[in-house]
Amino acid sequence: xxxxxxxxxxEVIVESLMLEDVKPEEIxxxxxxxxxxxxxxSIDALELAIAVDKKFGVRxxxxxxxxxxxxxxxxxxxxxxxxxxxxxxxxxxxxxRST
Numbered sequence: 001x002x003x004x005x006x007x008x009x010x011e012v013i014v015e016s017l018m019l020e021d022v023k024p025e026e027i028x029x030x031x032x033x034x035x036x037x038x039x040x041x042s043i044d045a046l047e048l049a050i051a052v053d054k055k056f057g058v059r060x061x062x063x064x065x066x067x068x069x070x071x072x073x074x075x076x077x078x079x080x081x082x083x084x085x086x087x088x089x090x091x092x093x094x095x096x097r098s099t
Contacts, residue, residue: 005078008055013074016051017044029075037073045071052077058084 010024
C-alpha cells in the first residue's frame with residue numbers, strides 16, 4: 001500500500017506545486033523534499049499540506065512536533081498517511097463479532 005501512496009504523493013507534489021520540469025517517476029521516495037533534495041521551501045510545504053488534505057482527507061498540523069519528520073521525504077509522508085488512513089478506517093469499521 002505504501003508504494004501506491006508514494007506514487008500518488010509524487011503525482012500530488014508535481015501537480016499541486018506545478019513542478020513543470022519534474023516528472024513524478026523522477027522523484028526518489030527516500031530523497032529529502034526540502035533543502036538539497038527536491039528543493040521545496042516552506043510555502044511549498046503549506047501548499048503540499050493542503051493538497052494532501054484535499055486528496056486524502058488527512059490534515060497535517062503545522063504545530064505538531066513531528067511535522068518535520070513527516071515531510072522529510074515521500075517515503076516518510078506515505079508512511080504517516082498510511083497510519084492515519086488506517087486509524088480512520090478502524091474508526092469507521094464496526095468491530096467484528098466472533099460466533
